[in-house]
Amino acid sequence: MHVVVVPAAPDRVQVLDVDDDDAVVAKVELDTADLPGLVNAREAAVDAPAPRWVWPDTATWYPALLAAQVAVARCWDLRLCHAILRASALTARTTFASVPPSAWDQPRTQTDSDRLFDLDPPVRLDPLEELRRQRRALAAAAGPGGESESGRLGLLLAAESAGALVAAEMTHSGVPWDAAEHDRILAAVLGKRPVPGYRPALLEAKLTQLRAALGVGDFNPDSPGELLKALRLAGLPATSTRSWELREIDHPAIAPLLEYKKLSRLLTANGWHWLDTWVAGGRFRPVYVPGGVVTGRWASDGGGALQLPHQVRGAVRADPGWTLVVADAAQLEPRILAAMSGDLAMARAGQATDMYEGMVAAGAVETREQAKYGMLGAMYGGTQGESGRMLPRMIKAYPQALALVEHAARAGERGEVVSTWLGRSSPRPGDDWRLAQSEASDEGATGVEQERARSLARGWGRFTRNFIVQGTAAEWALCWMALLRLRLRDLTPGGDVTAGPHLAFFLHDEVMVHTPVHLAEQVAEIVRECATEAGRLLFGPAGGGGVEFQVSVAVVDSYAEAK
DNA sequence: CACGGCTGCCAC
DNA sequence: AAACGTGGCAGCCGTG
Structure with a gap:
């Protein structure tokens, strides 16, 4: 059951039950202050499946629920999903992609919750109508051959929305910090x-x-x-x-x-x-921005959560009686490339605990360092130094994987859109880029103009080359966290996420769980299981030619002791 | 004096 | 090993 939260008037909210045919089957209106009680009751009901809460914006609606010690299992973040569906190549032929921009296309600002009704002219978002539009677009999602792609795009929307829940919960919980x-x-x-x-x-x-x-x-x-x-x-x-x-x-x-x-x-x-600015009450509370990076990675807004230097990680310390489970996905992007390209030779290397050693064992390269820089070069488009020197060997050993990134690079150089495994698509290059390309192809173009255009084109090709791998890795990480979050909820009675083991920090391919000591080993095992399960969710039971998504897990009192 | 571009360095 | 992908942020410095 989808339950749509509709801002009805200042401090009032409507809650609509919507069935699979988009019909409203129940409707109540209440004071916004009473919403946590209603949500809690619906989440706790044992005679009905947990609802999927549909709201314009998780970052606007969820913090107040968390503050009232109410957590939800699932949601549909309309703003984040809107952004994906508007740009995805899988929905490019739908009206959803072609209608003019609306308020749903505006980036969220921190003051949205205050200003939603104060804007001049007032912005009235209609979440129910938007949900219907998004479901239609999703149902129509199709690949280049016309085959339905609702499954994978639907997984992306669910994962993106789960990520929004994780982000709000982590800001709520904070990173345990010993000032x-x-x-x-x-x-x-x-x-x-x-x-x-x-x-x-x-x-x-x-x-x-x-x-x-x-x-x-x-x-x-x-x-x-x-x-x-x-x-x-x-x-x-x-x-x-x-x-x-x-x-x-x-x-x-x-x-x-x-x-x-x-x-x-x-x-x-x-x-x-x-x-002084970012740590209070023994917690560092960064603001995460799900979907804030074009590739689908999270960005952050204040506090520098994405650049926490190793020098100060010793200050991240578990509470007394608690500990930290820190898990890092080993060689995530190379494994992702192996799985999404279907390159069986690379997938075999991706079964090893250390994928780079797996490449050495297979004889593709001589040393782990060569494997590492060879792969980085393949994914970033490096041409110089060790990366450039390794390129021929990479192509020889893993032709299918290298062809995939090469194909993405060429598409980018032509100004075309590329997409991740689940269907998040790259932006088109800007007006300056297009102008430079068209001017360089004019008859009177100078050599300087042509070289500048070529350089810009190569640069955009490096971006699209990296986009498909970085973006698919971000999708895997979202699925990993979404699964982990639900498993951790099972260990925590009630709606207070901080009462039991909970996610405390996330950084691209690394998660930290703050947990009571006695549950640490159980949490560590769950983290590993969810990594495997995330691989299956994305790439099917065979897992992209058998790639294993290995994680290194450390149970530590301080973040500095991890890795 | 506010603002934006630039430099440089942190993370993955 | 070299300067090749994505970001955030502090401080400097020129501009209006």
């Missing part, structure tokens, strides 16, 4: 917390050392321009202030400079200011 430990980490490398406006002692000392080694006194090391001038004044052949370039220069000032940069980065990105 005192974070302060100790900072003090150990930077010195004690300084008064505002001053550098910490060890950072200042490093700067003094740098100035002495350069013999240049008065410059701001945080200004790339001033720093470069100082380096050149001291006779260093630097052309930029990038660390990887500076590392090549042999000069006594380089070591203290690199150390200064490292410390300065820690201070500005994850120092005391970050701690």
Whole structure:
């Protein structure tokens, strides 16, 4: 049963039961404040299957339910699903794709919940009508040969919506964060917390050392321009202030400079200011943005959840009596490529615990490093260095897999759309790109224009090449989390997600579960089972030629101990 | 003074 | 090993 939540008036909401034929079979209206009670009752009902809650936006509706200790099993996030269905090549021939943009195409903003009725003109979203449109589009989903693709696209919509639930629940739960430990980490490398406006002692000392080694006194090391001038004044052949370039220069000032940069980065990105801003009550609560990346990966909005440096991961500590189960999908993208291309030789390597070692064992390459850079090059479109050197061997050993990414690259170079395994499609290149291509094909085009157009085309080809693999990996990760979330719910009585084992953090191919200690081994096993199950969900019982989606699982008190 | 582009570095 | 995919974010710096 689908249950549609319709904003009816300020502080009022309608709840509609909708059957499989899109007919409304029951309808109630109530104060929004009473919604958690109703949702809780419907979720707890033992005589009826759990509803799928249909709402315009999980990020708008779900946090209030969670705050009232009400969790739902399933939802349909209309805004996220709308975005997928509008762009997917599988629905390109439906009216859903061709009608002009509407309010459903607007990106969500943080103030949506406040402004939905305050906008001028007021925006009235009709979730029931939108659900009907989306179901029609989904039913009409078809591949290039006209074959129905409702199954895989439906899986994508379900996974995307489950991801939205996970994201809201993780923001609600937060990452267990030991602020005192974070302060100790900072003090150990930077010195004690300084008064505002001053550098910490060890950072200042490093700067003094740098100035002495350069013999240049008065410059701001945080200004790339001033720093470069100082380096050149001291006779260093630097052309930029990038660390990887500076590392090549042999000069006594380089070591203290690199150390200064490292410390300065820690201070500005994850120092005391970050701690004050983002950690409260022993929890780090980043805002996740499901579907925020074109490929389907999540983005984040504030807190830098996608770039939590290893330096501070020691501050992520389980509560007393609890522990962390940290799981990482091993060589996820290469395994995804093997499964989606149907390349049986690569799939065989993908049965190994370490896929790169599997490639070495099969004789495709000599070392694990060669396998790794060869695969990265294949998926990113690398042409230089080790990646470029490995390319012929990759093509020879895994022709079918390499043909798939090569095909995606060529399509991108022509400005065409490519799609992931479940049917999320890439955006089209922008107007600038198209203009550059058409100008370069004009008769009077200069060599410079043609080279620029070719360069842009190759760049877009690298994007589409990577899109199909990164995007399908994101789909696998969504399925992994969606399955895991439902299994963890079974271990937690009631609607309070933090009362039992729960997802606490997610990063592309890695999940963290915060769990009571006595359930840790059970959770670890569930995490492994869900990884296998996610592979079957996407690629069928045979799992894309037998690829095994291996995960490394660590049960640790601190995130720093994982991996 | 606000804002956006740029640089550089963090994560996967 | 090299500068090849996706992002976020802090600070600098020029512009209006």
